[in-house]
Amino acid sequence: MSDSDPFDLGSIPEEETARSLSAQASAAVRPPYLTGLNDNQREAVEAMNGPVLVLAGAGTGKTRVLTTRLAHVLATRNAWPSQILAVTFTNKAAREMQNRIGMLVGGVVEGMPWLGTFHSIGAKILRRHAELVGLRSDFTILDMDDQNRLLKQLIRADGIDEKRWPARQLASYIDGWKNRGLTPDKVPAGDAEHYGNGKGATLYAAYQARLKILNAADFGDLLLECLRLFQENPTVLADYQERFKYMLVDEYQDTNVAQYLWLRLLAQKHKNICCVGDDDQSIYGWRGAEVDNILRFEKDFPGAKVVRLEQNYRSTPHILGAAAGLITANESRLGKTLWTDLNEGEKVTLRGLWDGEEEARVISEDIEQLQRKGHLLREIAILVRASFQMREFEDRFINLGLPYRVVGGPRFYERMEVRDANAYLRLVAQADDDLAFERIVNKPKRGLGDKALQTLHQLARAQGISLMRAARLVVDTEELRQPARRNLKAFVEMVDRWRALVPGMGHIELAETILDESGYTEMWQNDRSADAPGRLDNLKEVVRSMDHFENLAGYLEHISLVMEIEQNDTIDKVNLMTLHSSKGLEFDTVFLPGWEEGLFPHQRSLDESGISGLEEERRLAYVGITRAKKNARISFASNRRIHNLWQSSIPSRFVDELPKDHVEVIQGDTSFGNYAEFGQSRFDHEFTQSNYGGPGWQRAQANARAGAMKTRPPNIEAHAELIATSDPAASSYEAGERVFHQKFGYGLVAEIDGNKLTVEFEHSGRKKVIDTFVERHD
DNA sequence: CTGGAGGATCTTTTT
DNA sequence: GATCCTCCAG
Numbered sequence: 187m188s189d190s191d192p193f194d195l196g197s198i199p200e201e202e203t204a205r206s207l208s209a210q211a212s213a214a215v216r217p218p219y220l221t222g223l224n225d226n227q228r229e230a231v232e233a234m235n236g237p238v239l240v241l242a243g244a245g246t247g248k249t250r251v252l253t254t255r256l257a258h259v260l261a262t263r264n265a266w267p268s269q270i271l272a273v274t275f276t277n278k279a280a281r282e283m284q285n286r287i288g289m290l291v292g293g294v295v296e297g298m299p300w301l302g303t304f305h306s307i308g309a310k311i312l313r314r315h316a317e318l319v320g321l322r323s324d325f326t327i328l329d330m331d332d333q334n335r336l337l338k339q340l341i342r343a344d345g346i347d348e349k350r351w352p353a354r355q356l357a358s359y360i361d362g363w364k365n366r367g368l369t370p371d372k373v374p375a376g377d378a379e380h381y382g383n384g385k386g387a388t389l390y391a392a393y394q395a396r397l398k399i400l401n402a403a404d405f406g407d408l409l410l411e412c413l414r415l416f417q418e419n420p421t422v423l424a425d426y427q428e429r430f431k432y433m434l435v436d437e438y439q440d441t442n443v444a445q446y447l448w449l450r451l452l453a454q455k456h457k458n459i460c461c462v463g464d465d466d467q468s469i470y471g472w473r474g475a476e477v478d479n480i481l482r483f484e485k486d487f488p489g490a491k492v493v494r495l496e497q498n499y500r501s502t503p504h505i506l507g508a509a510a511g512l513i514t515a516n517e518s519r520l521g522k523t524l525w526t527d528l529n530e531g532e533k534v535t536l537r538g539l540w541d542g543e544e545e546a547r548v549i550s551e552d553i554e555q556l557q558r559k560g561h562l563l564r565e566i567a568i569l570v571r572a573s574f575q576m577r578e579f580e581d582r583f584i585n586l587g588l589p590y591r592v593v594g595g596p597r598f599y600e601r602m603e604v605r606d607a608n609a610y611l612r613l614v615a616q617a618d619d620d621l622a623f624e625r626i627v628n629k630p631k632r633g634l635g636d637k638a639l640q641t642l643h644q645l646a647r648a649q650g651i652s653l654m655r656a657a658r659l660v661v662d663t664e665e666l667r668q669p670a671r672r673n674l675k676a677f678v679e680m681v682d683r684w685r686a687l688v689p690g691m692g693h694i695e696l697a698e699t700i701l702d703e704s705g706y707t708e709m710w711q712n713d714r715s716a717d718a719p720g721r722l723d724n725l726k727e728v729v730r731s732m733d734h735f736e737n738l739a740g741y742l743e744h745i746s747l748v749m750e751i752e753q754n755d756t757i758d759k760v761n762l763m764t765l766h767s768s769k770g771l772e773f774d775t776v777f778l779p780g781w782e783e784g785l786f787p788h789q790r791s792l793d794e795s796g797i798s799g800l801e802e803e804r805r806l807a808y809v810g811i812t813r814a815k816k817n818a819r820i821s822f823a824s825n826r827r828i829h830n831l832w833q834s835s836i837p838s839r840f841v842d843e844l845p846k847d848h849v850e851v852i853q854g855d856t857s858f859g860n861y862a863e864f865g866q867s868r869f870d871h872e873f874t875q876s877n878y879g880g881p882g883w884q885r886a887q888a889n890a891r892a893g894a895m896k897t898r899p900p901n902i903e904a905h906a907e908l909i910a911t912s913d914p915a916a917s918s919y920e921a922g923e924r925v926f927h928q929k930f931g932y933g934l935v936a937e938i939d940g941n942k943l944t945v946e947f948e949h950s951g952r953k954k955v956i957d958t959f960v961e962r963h964d
Numbered sequence: 965c966t967g968g969a970g971g972a973t974c975t976t977t978t979t
Numbered sequence: 980g981a982t983c984c985t986c987c988a989g
Binding site: 967968969971972973975 | 987
Binding site: 277635765 | 966975976978
């Protein structure tokens with residue numbers, strides 16, 4: 187952070203606040219919710235005033251501490267529910283906290299309006315003060331797909347070669363900047379160069395401007411714009427600072443810079459901020475998370491009390507030992523020693539196999555054996571590094587008829603048909619939602635292809651209006667050919683009709699009506715492809731899921747913020763998921779396949795982030811092992827088919843880092859597996875002094891050098907203003923003027939109706955056109 | 965304007 | 980192997 191950092195408010199002085207009388211009184215009695223906590227947990231709960239950092243190792247009762255702490259604040263009457271800000275990363279975590287507090291405090295938690303994810307709370311605050319950041323309170327929240335399409339338009343408008351500079355890349359840069367709390371004007375010059383020969387920052391600015399016109403915010407904006415709101419409006423900030431007497435942050439190790447700045451601003455007044463996290467479980471660096479936030483906590487919040495939770499209630503000593511041994515190889519960590527008083531249990535097993543297929547087969551056999559012994563399938567999980575690894579397991583499970591569930595997986599909301607359905611609903615809720623309009627205007631086919639859309643775009647851009655408004659104008663003219671015009675008119679009228687239904691009709695019935703009348707359902711019914719029935723099911727599911735909400739707006743807010751759809755999981759199934767999505771979960775038995783160099787640690791992590799990438803991968807391994815309560819089974823294959831190409835692989839360096847005492851090597855009968863040397867690592871020979879000498883690390887170093895050489899001096903070019911501001915109300919043309927029209931040629935203006943002109947064209951006859959599409963020709 | 969064929973490019977993780 | 984994209988023929 188530079189000196190000019192607008193958020194740098196200096197350090198927070200320590201403040202001695204007397205504990206309230208009621209707090210002291212209740213401490214003396216020791217309320218029921220405090221019983222059963224260990225000393226450290228209780229310390230974390232009762233340290234109410236001033237900043238507190240709770241370093242909660244895996245399985246140490248973190249959620250319990252969090253919820254109990256909230257209950258404690260409430261029970262001691264130190265704050266009302268509405269005065270507590272409690273933020274989590276996932277909706278699941280928020281939900282769980284809500285439920286558990288409900289159980290502790292007894293009953294309704296409706297009164298916790300500020301418990302939620304960073305993004306949902308950011309959205310809530312932004313909606314209250316939208317006008318201060320150039321939005322309306324009903325702004326749309328864009329997802330990544332919308333974002334990409336929007337960027338594509340901007341990139342094209344700027345004449346940049348899309349092949350060379352993909353929109354996704356720009357999206358990820360913008361995302362990165364937003365994560366770091368950087369508005370377009372603050373993007374460091376060096377950063378902007380990476381995209382489009384220095385056009386990165388200008389495009390970012392254009393994108394932000396476009397978002398404002400669309401009355402939309404992307405994910406990053408929910409935080410960044412909130413920050414800007416606070417920064418530019420001290421009274422608004424002061425109001426929230428005053429309001430939040432207590433702040434609670436879950437998974438603090440996953441916060442990014444923007445979130446950190448946001449929290450720090452809000453904590454200025456009362457300074458009762460309690461952050462809970464585990465630096466050893468920080469696995470979202472690629473998404474902008476700064477482990478540094480947690481490592482630096484005591485400096486950021488002087489006088490902070492740090493509580494370590496080290497008693498693990500989940501895993502056996504062997505599992506903890508293996509995980510602990512592994513994680514000590516990391517250099518940047520605060521350091522904790524987990525211990526448990528559980529019985530020793532079984533060692534972590536290690537198995538080398540021939541290829542991925544054998545790995546899937548052997549693991550399936552293990553699972554069937556466990557099943558025969560009476561283990562529940564839902565207590566078994568397979569945690570993979572990358573989702574492509576799932577396929578082999580799925581194939582095998584389907585073959586065996588073994589019930590399984592993919593956790594996380596391709597998300598419901600991301601499916602094309604679901605997004606289409608939602609686009610219809612968005613358009614009805616908000617006619618100016620251009621991205622929704624574009625998405626479904628020709629779905630099902632209405633004969634409104636590229637050309638029609640281009641005309642609309644041109645008009646919309648020239649007049650600074652939305653596509654829907656442009657469509658309304660165009661249908662009264664002859665800019666489009668007859669069939670297209672008639673279809674567009676029908677479309678506009680259809681949307682208007684639905685819109686008129688909104689006040690009277692329930693949103694569920696409305697959704698059904700829309701999907702039916704639009705012909706969207708029919709489109710899939712007529713589709714003979716294999717996945718059509720599934721898509722129809724998903725559409726039904728969309729409608730069904732709407733009854734959790736009071737109205738359309740509530741539903742739309744939900745789907746844009748909540749990625750997953752709740753599925754009832756009563757059936758006993760094996761869990762299959764990535765290591766990332768396993769965080770926070772626990773299972774009796776955990777399978778950890780694919781521990782091979784290049785896959786885990788993943789080559790790309792090493793290439794892109796060097797040491798810190800490797801350390802993050804190692805934390806991922808740590809997270810994986812510590813998910814296991816009784817059994818952890820690691821495996822690696824000597825051959826793996828990646829991309830339809832066979833590659834031979836060597837065991838992961840993490841295998842070598844596992845402490846021998848806690849690991850049992852299983853020699854398979856069929857298997858090959860060249861891991862007899864386990865314990866005397868090849869890395870010992872090659873790189874004696876450091877963990878960071880591996881091939882990946884060297885490549886990363888080389889890449890870093892190459893990257894530095896690639897940088898060029900900034901080459902900022904003026905960016906054409908995309909949106910002209912003209913007054914759509916009145917036309918500057920007068921009757922009798924001679925004009926030129928791209929399609930119809932020369933003519934004389936006969937009549938004027940607002941910005942619609944009736945022109946007598948020399949060759950094409952009398953036509954109604956929009957003034958934007960003609961030019962004066964004296 | 966649509967639909968199909970063929971080509972390129974990828975597959976780390978996601979609120 | 981899949982998906983996304985572009986191009987070309989109807």
